[in-house]
Amino acid sequence: MAHASVPSRGPGWIESILALLPARLVLAGVFGLAAYFKLSDPQSFAFAIKAFEIFDPTEQAHAVKLLAFAVPWTEAIIAVLLVLGLWSRAAAALLTLLLVGFTGGLLSLIWRKIETECACFGSLEFGCTGPVGLCHIARNMGLILLGLLVTWRGGGRLALDRRGDADPSGVDSEDDDA
Amino acid sequence: MAKSAIPVQILAIVGAATLLAGVHSLIVPVTLTREKTGFVVPAGAQQPADQSTGSTAEAPAPSAADPAAVEDALAQTGDGVGGNASASSGDGKISLAEATKLHELAITGQGVWFLDARRRVDYDAGRIEGALYMEHTHISSGEGLDELMMFSPPEMGELLVIYCTGGDCQASEDTAILLQQAGYTNIAIMAAGFDEWAAAGLPTGGPTGGP
Numbered sequence: 001m002a003h004a005s006v007p008s009r010g011p012g013w014i015e016s017i018l019a020l021l022p023a024r025l026v027l028a029g030v031f032g033l034a035a036y037f038k039l040s041d042p043q044s045f046a047f048a049i050k051a052f053e054i055f056d057p058t059e060q061a062h063a064v065k066l067l068a069f070a071v072p073w074t075e076a077i078i079a080v081l082l083v084l085g086l087w088s089r090a091a092a093a094l095l096t097l098l099l100v101g102f103t104g105g106l107l108s109l110i111w112r113k114i115e116t117e118c119a120c121f122g123s124l125e126f127g128c129t130g131p132v133g134l135c136h137i138a139r140n141m142g143l144i145l146l147g148l149l150v151t152w153r154g155g156g157r158l159a160l161d162r163r164g165d166a167d168p169s170g171v172d173s174e175d176d177d178a
Numbered sequence: 179m180a181k182s183a184i185p186v187q188i189l190a191i192v193g194a195a196t197l198l199a200g201v202h203s204l205i206v207p208v209t210l211t212r213e214k215t216g217f218v219v220p221a222g223a224q225q226p227a228d229q230s231t232g233s234t235a236e237a238p239a240p241s242a243a244d245p246a247a248v249e250d251a252l253a254q255t256g257d258g259v260g261g262n263a264s265a266s267s268g269d270g271k272i273s274l275a276e277a278t279k280l281h282e283l284a285i286t287g288q289g290v291w292f293l294d295a296r297r298r299v300d301y302d303a304g305r306i307e308g309a310l311y312m313e314h315t316h317i318s319s320g321e322g323l324d325e326l327m328m329f330s331p332p333e334m335g336e337l338l339v340i341y342c343t344g345g346d347c348q349a350s351e352d353t354a355i356l357l358q359q360a361g362y363t364n365i366a367i368m369a370a371g372f373d374e375w376a377a378a379g380l381p382t383g384g385p386t387g388g389p
Contacts, residue, residue, distance in 0.1 A: 039202070041318050046208040047352045057210040065208055069199030077191050077198075090187030117297070130299075 016156030023146045024082045024155060027095060030143065032079035034121035038072035045072065048119030052105055053112070074098065082150070085159020092150035099147060103140040106132050212354045216270050217337055217366040270354075272339070274370035278380060280339055284308055285381070289336040291329065293357075295349035296342050296372065306341065306372060307381035314352040323360055332361035344371020 011020055038045040046068035050057045055064050074094070081091040102120055109116060115131045120140075128135035155161045272280070284290040285308050293312035294301045301311045310329070316322035330336045338357060342349035350367045357365060368375075376382055 041315070042202070042206055043208045043356070044315050044318050046210060047314055047348070050210055050352075051348055061210045064210055065203060066196075066199065068208055069203045070196050073198040073202065074192060074195035077195055081191070087187045087191070090184045090191065093184060094188045094191055 011153050011156045013157055015153070016158055020150060020153055020156030021158050023149050024085060024088065024092075024159070027092070027143065027146055027150065028079040028082035030121065030126065031075040031095065032083075033124055034126075035072040035076035035079060037121065037124055038068075039076065042068050042072070045119060048117070051114075051116040051119075052109060053114060054105065054108070071098070082155075085155035085161055088155030088159050088161050089151050092147045096144055096147035096151055099140050099144045103137060103144070106136050106140065110134075110137075209355050209359065212351055212365075213358055214270055215363065217364050218335075270365055271367050271369045274368070274374055274378060277339060277341070277368040277370065277375070278378075280337070280366070281306065281308075281381070284339070289334075291326075291336060291338050293326075293338055293340045293353060294342075294372070295340050295353040296347075300343070300372075302384060304372070304376065304382050304384040306375055307383040309341075309383065312340070312353050312357075313349065314356055317353060317356040317360070323356075326357075326362075332363070335364050337364050337366060338362060339366045339368055341368040341375070342371050344369075344373045347371055 046064055049055070049064050049067050055061075057064060075098070078091045078095050078098075081087050082095075106118065106120075109132045117130070118128065118132050118136050120126075120136065127139050280290050281292060284292050292306050292309040294305045294309040295313055297313060298311060298316075301309075301313075305311075310322075310325065312322050312326065317326075326338075330338070340350040340353050340357075342353075354365050354367060
């Protein structure tokens with residue numbers, strides 16, 4: 001059954017080259033580096049999660065430890081998928097969910113007036129320095145927009161998702177399946 | 179590709195990440211809480227072989243600790259440790275008054291070291307006189323630990339006094355956890371942080387003062 005809200009045509013070459021490929025690469029680069037820094041020092045990332053004061057480090061240590069490893073590995077897998085353009089929508093959707101979660105955590109820090117560093121990207125500051133503030137929220141919002149773009153439009157023509165799509169008319173069979 | 183596949187793919191990514199995380203956590207354990215053992219007065223400490231380079235601050239030269247001096251100093255404070263450093267309050271936390279007395283021993287090289295667990299930028303802006311920069315990231319990178327090992331290896335048993343901003347700051351605890359993992363057991367945490375220290379007009383280093 002066709003959905004009126006879903007575009008019947010997929011992204012063209014211009015959109016793929018000028019918007020979707022850069023969006024994928026930026027997200028993959030940022031989160032690939034973030035994963036690298038976090039995985040190379042999981043203890044510091046665990047401390048960073050603890051500093052958010054969402055989990056009790058004694059009672060809920062298992063949750064902090066699980067997040068300290070699972071979050072960067074998720075980011076790493078997503079980064080690889082986005083570079084390849086494989087499962088682009090799923091990867092971008094999951095990344096967007098992660099970013100929404102991170103942003104919620106940052107907002108709760110600001111709300112509770114807890115002054116701590118973000119450690120969102122490991123030791124990589126990525127545009128915002130110092131304790132968590134509105135800069136971090138704005139940065140995350142920008143990344144969320146990129147994530148939503150890829151979730152909505154897919155990986156574009158320069159993605160492995162499109163392998164086997166040899167239709168020169170530009171009709172996006174990905175969306176037609178919906 | 180059908181859109182209905184997206185939730186399945188998301189679950190597959192999360193599943194794979196969780197699996198990898200589980201294996202990784204078995205290889206690299208992380209610790210979140212410190213073993214709270216209190217601290218003891220170091221005795222019979224040896225001079226380190228090499229103390230020439232590498233400090234981020236000009237640290238005082240360590241020498242054999244004087245337990246009696248520490249105990250005397252703490253006895254004069256009248257609270258907390260209560261005159262016997264080897265029988266500290268269990269969680270290894272000391273008050274500003276106790277830290278002040280210990281600092282006198284630190285700057286005269288009597289087996290006490292002050293470690294600053296705050297961010298580098300805060301340390302550079304001002305620190306307790308003679309304190310070494312020892313944020314947890316500096317330790318986990320290996321740099322901070324090398325530096326500390328050079329001045330005071332764990333086997334010397336010298337007293338490490340860690341501080342951060344103050345109040346509920348967790349940085350001291352994080353640094354203490356990593357130092358315990360590295361074999362340091364004689365650790366005290368200054369509950370009053372740097373802000374309280376500086377407000378009391380006690381000796382500071384960096385741009386505002388000495389080393």
